[in-house]
Amino acid sequence: MSEIRKHYFLEDYCIVAADRGKRPSDFSSSPEVQNATSCVFCAGKEDKTPPAQAVYKNGQVLRDSKENLIREWQVRCIPNLYPALSPGGIDAPYASGYGFHEVIIETPRHDRRLTNFTAEEMDLLMEAYRDRVMHYWAKPGIKFVSLFKNWGKQAGASLEHTHSQLIALPLIPPSLKKELDVIHAQDDCPYCRIVRLESSNARSLYENAHFIAFAPYCSQVPFEIWFLPKSHVGHLGAMSDEILHSLGAAIRHVLSRLEKVLASPAYNYMFFQLLQEDSYHLNLRLQPVTSKMAGFEKNTDIFINTMPPEKAAEYLNNGISEQMVH
Numbered sequence: 564m565s566e567i568r569k570h571y572f573l574e575d576y577c578i579v580a581a582d583r584g585k586r587p588s589d590f591s592s593s594p595e596v597q598n599a600t601s602c603v604f605c606a607g608k609e610d611k612t613p614p615a616q617a618v619y620k621n622g623q624v625l626r627d628s629k630e631n632l633i634r635e636w637q638v639r640c641i642p643n644l645y646p647a648l649s650p651g652g653i654d655a656p657y658a659s660g661y662g663f664h665e666v667i668i669e670t671p672r673h674d675r676r677l678t679n680f681t682a683e684e685m686d687l688l689m690e691a692y693r694d695r696v697m698h699y700w701a702k703p704g705i706k707f708v709s710l711f712k713n714w715g716k717q718a719g720a721s722l723e724h725t726h727s728q729l730i731a732l733p734l735i736p737p738s739l740k741k742e743l744d745v746i747h748a749q750d751d752c753p754y755c756r757i758v759r760l761e762s763s764n765a766r767s768l769y770e771n772a773h774f775i776a777f778a779p780y781c782s783q784v785p786f787e788i789w790f791l792p793k794s795h796v797g798h799l800g801a802m803s804d805e806i807l808h809s810l811g812a813a814i815r816h817v818l819s820r821l822e823k824v825l826a827s828p829a830y831n832y833m834f835f836q837l838l839q840e841d842s843y844h845l846n847l848r849l850q851p852v853t854s855k856m857a858g859f860e861k862n863t864d865i866f867i868n869t870m871p872p873e874k875a876a877e878y879l880n881n882g883i884s885e886q887m888v889h
């Protein structure tokens with residue numbers, strides 16, 4: 564039996580086609596092979612990357628100079644060596660591919676991943692996210708800052724050392740514009756409504772002081788997870804330290820469960836936020852990479868998801884790993 568589900572408030576659809584034969588292990592991707600020797604993101608290899616634009620160290624935010632590369636850092640932000648966009652042609656932003664592309668190296672240690680970060684490491688990463696997003700959003704001509712993480716080769720990470728990326732754009736993505744039009748036509752914030760709807764039901768995964776996490780009703784892919792601030796906040800820059808740390812705790816907690824149930828899957832997470840719009844409600848979406856987008860999806864923008872979100876939430880909430888399912 565399958566079901567066509569509509570997005571909470573957009574004209575977007577997905578097909579939930581429960582494949583009863585499928586277990587969580589059918590959705591896991593192969594584990595990472597850790598190889599630190601040639602990694603340029605590791606501590607001690609600072610001279611192998613462009614100089615850092617921001618270095619977090621002992622409560623300070625510093626900057627590399629050519630003569631002085633900062634060592635013993637905690638988080639290091641460097642320009643992407645192969646940028647999708649680059650500063651320079653602000654006068655003709657489209658023709659010159661104007662923008663910024665930064666890599667946020669989340670830890671100096673190759674053997675770390677978000678699921679074994681301490682609470683303090685996670686707090687610092689969230690603060691760095693906020694700082695860097697606001698830094699680029701303040702640049703002339705920048706209309707949107709895309710902040711995302713690719714974890715694992717299948718998710719598009721070319722280096723396995725845990726990192727996030729930020730691309731600052733001279734335009735608002737069309738999908739967000741479309742979403743905004745719909746939001747503007749409503750009486751109240753649809754995301755605030757989603758918070759009320761998904762706080763306690765079969766899709767709920769986690770709640771703390773400021774955030775909830777859940778498997779969205781219209782999950783495009785198996786084990787998709789959304790994080791929403793419980794209060795109406797438009798972007799990371801509007802978040803207090805307390806709210807930010809609450810977000811970090813939610814990500815760490817939910818990722819740990821995902822790692823247990825899917826045996827360390829590759830995943831992407833993406834921040835959806837807008838600085839110039841009070842009506843927008845920040846949301847973070849996490850999608851494990853379990854299959855490739857195929858012709859049907861490219862033809863219709865409709866995703867076929869073989870793991871109903873209610874079932875995914877049950878697996879995640881019970882911590883059922885592949886060994887325990889028969």
Ligand SMILES: [Zn+2]
Binds near residue numbers: 603605
């Ligand atoms: Zn490394």
Ligand SMILES: [Zn+2]
Binds near residue numbers: 794796844
């Ligand atoms: Zn809201």
